[in-house]
Amino acid sequence: MLRKLENYYKPSSLQEALRLADENTEGAKLIAGGTAVMAAKNNEVKTLIDIKNTGTDKIIKDENGVRAGATVTIASLLESNEIKNYCGGLIYEAAYYIASTPLRNMITLGGNIIQTFPWSDLPAALLLCGAELSVASKNNIRKLSYINAVKKHPSLAISKNEIVTEVLFPDLTSYTGKFTKFSQTNFDYAILDAGVIAKIKDGAFEDIRFAVSAAGSLPQLLSESAALLKGAPADDKGAAAKAARHAASETIFTNDKRVSIEYKKEILPALFERLIERVVKENKGGN
Amino acid sequence: MKTIEIKLKINNEDKILRVKINERLVDALRAAGYKGIKKGCYEGSCGACTVLVNGRPMNSCMIPAASADGFEITTIEGLGESDNLHPLQESILETGGVQCGYCTPGFLISSYALLKSNPDPNMDEIKRATDGNLCRCTGYVKKLEAVERAAKKMRGDK
Numbered sequence: 296m297l298r299k300l301e302n303y304y305k306p307s308s309l310q311e312a313l314r315l316a317d318e319n320t321e322g323a324k325l326i327a328g329g330t331a332v333m334a335a336k337n338n339e340v341k342t343l344i345d346i347k348n349t350g351t352d353k354i355i356k357d358e359n360g361v362r363a364g365a366t367v368t369i370a371s372l373l374e375s376n377e378i379k380n381y382c383g384g385l386i387y388e389a390a391y392y393i394a395s396t397p398l399r400n401m402i403t404l405g406g407n408i409i410q411t412f413p414w415s416d417l418p419a420a421l422l423l424c425g426a427e428l429s430v431a432s433k434n435n436i437r438k439l440s441y442i443n444a445v446k447k448h449p450s451l452a453i454s455k456n457e458i459v460t461e462v463l464f465p466d467l468t469s470y471t472g473k474f475t476k477f478s479q480t481n482f483d484y485a486i487l488d489a490g491v492i493a494k495i496k497d498g499a500f501e502d503i504r505f506a507v508s509a510a511g512s513l514p515q516l517l518s519e520s521a522a523l524l525k526g527a528p529a530d531d532k533g534a535a536a537k538a539a540r541h542a543a544s545e546t547i548f549t550n551d552k553r554v555s556i557e558y559k560k561e562i563l564p565a566l567f568e569r570l571i572e573r574v575v576k577e578n579k580g581g582n
Numbered sequence: 583m584k585t586i587e588i589k590l591k592i593n594n595e596d597k598i599l600r601v602k603i604n605e606r607l608v609d610a611l612r613a614a615g616y617k618g619i620k621k622g623c624y625e626g627s628c629g630a631c632t633v634l635v636n637g638r639p640m641n642s643c644m645i646p647a648a649s650a651d652g653f654e655i656t657t658i659e660g661l662g663e664s665d666n667l668h669p670l671q672e673s674i675l676e677t678g679g680v681q682c683g684y685c686t687p688g689f690l691i692s693s694y695a696l697l698k699s700n701p702d703p704n705m706d707e708i709k710r711a712t713d714g715n716l717c718r719c720t721g722y723v724k725k726l727e728a729v730e731r732a733a734k735k736m737r738g739d740k
């Protein structure tokens with residue numbers, strides 16, 4: 296409940312939203328899908344700036360990759376052919392099990408990124424593809440790599456007068472990516488999220504990346520584990536199993552009241568092994 | 583608490599509501615007489631408060647009423663009357679998919695949205711479309727069957 300709320304603005308252009316954000320830095324908050332803002336018991340917020348009508352809700356493909364506006368909803372991501380076809384369905388698969396149908400109609404890409412929770416599903420996929428955020432303020436627009444944004448927490452990487460306007464999923468035409476969410480039910484928060492992207496050339500892994508979330512407080516790229524597979528034949532199941540096992544020791548786990556760390560360590564290698572298998576299979580022309 | 587006026591369409595009727603600046607849409611709609619909408623968890627988890635916003639199901643407990651200016655809302659009251667039930671309402675009674683009934687309006691709104699865009703859904707599609715509507719009584723089977731049954735009726739299948 297926002298007990299101290301005094302103003303609700305719904306600007307109809309990005310410029311207007313940026314001006315309002317610039318003028319109202321004390322006690323003001325942006326609201327997009329609203330699913331985190333409305334759930335919080337926040338007695339500090341005096342002004343809400345609703346950015347849903349700012350025209351940042353398009354998905355387009357250009358020579359740099361796929362660009363999605365920050366107010367694109369999870370439902371719209373899932374309806375987009377550009378997203379379905381991007382990197383073997385990496386972003387599509389990460390978005391598929393986010394929350395529920397009504398919530399997917401509300402949650403926005405930008406809100407999911409800025410309000411990263413330990414179990415949020417998109418962040419690990421954003422790390423894997425090297426996503427880049429466009430961050431606008433009244434007089435400036437800057438690029439922020441997602442990897443840098445998530446070093447502390449994305450909400451700490453932008454200022455109060457800034458708005459994330461767009462996410463670039465860089466062109467990864469020669470890569471295949473797969474993502475999985477491990478949870479008790481589809482609608483439940485992830486117990487573990489894992490993703491793999493790989494470029495396979497002449498039957499061997501030319502490049503491969505692993506990422507995990509819901510293990511610690513922020514998503515993690517597992518570069519040591521992925522390095523174990525670089526150059527290995529794509530059909531070397533022993534090498535895949537070894538890299539997947541290493542992922543459990545490379546990952547930093549924090550306590551989760553639902554399940555023990557030991558349990559997560561048992562599960563994680565199996566998730567990675569299955570993901571590698573799917574990536575390799577799709578690369579051979581299967582599914 | 584400051585109040586503001588919002589103009590919106592509810593079940594195809596133009597309405598003007600005076601709402602508190604920090605009010606949630608579920609409370610504003612219930613205060614305006616749309617009591618079919620239920621309030622369960624108040625945090626987006628149960629789906630009891632589901633309404634259609636511009637044709638899409640959403641949790642009205644997570645929507646600020648102040649943002650709803652210009653919205654087109656459909657509530658359970660917009661589906662059918664007690665003497666002229668919508669096929670979904672009829673079917674859920676026929677299959678026995680209602681026990682306490684608290685989840686029913688939200689469940690039917692989600693199902694209604696599905697059938698508008700997909701008149702012949704399979705069971706996986708029905709489950710996915712209603713995945714945000716929790717039911718603590720029925721075990722879901724009869725509710726899901728009701729959606730299949732209503733879809734058939736609406737298509738005119740035997």
Ligand SMILES: Cc1cc2nc3c(=O)[nH]c(=O)nc-3n(C[C@H](O)[C@H](O)[C@H](O)COP(=O)(O)OP(=O)(O)OC[C@H]3O[C@@H](n4cnc5c(N)ncnc54)[C@H](O)[C@@H]3O)c2cc1C
Binds near residue numbers: 346
């Ligand atoms: C019951 C429930 C279950 C959920 N399950 C999942 C799940 O399984 N997986 C998952 O990933 N998520 C899940 N979510 C969603 C997640 O918890 C957040 O609520 C959601 O990602 C926030 O997005 P939003 O668009 O609603 O943001 P809002 O609530 O509008 O905003 C969140 C924060 O981001 C800021 N912000 C928003 N947009 C911008 C922008 N463009 N630029 C700068 N700052 C911005 C806001 O100021 C605010 O601080 C769930 C939510 C609920 C309520």
Ligand code: FES
Binds near residue numbers: 622625642643
């Ligand atoms: S009351 Fe809105 S989802 Fe439970």
Ligand code: FES
Binds near residue numbers: 679680681682718719
């Ligand atoms: S019938 Fe009681 S909660 Fe569904």
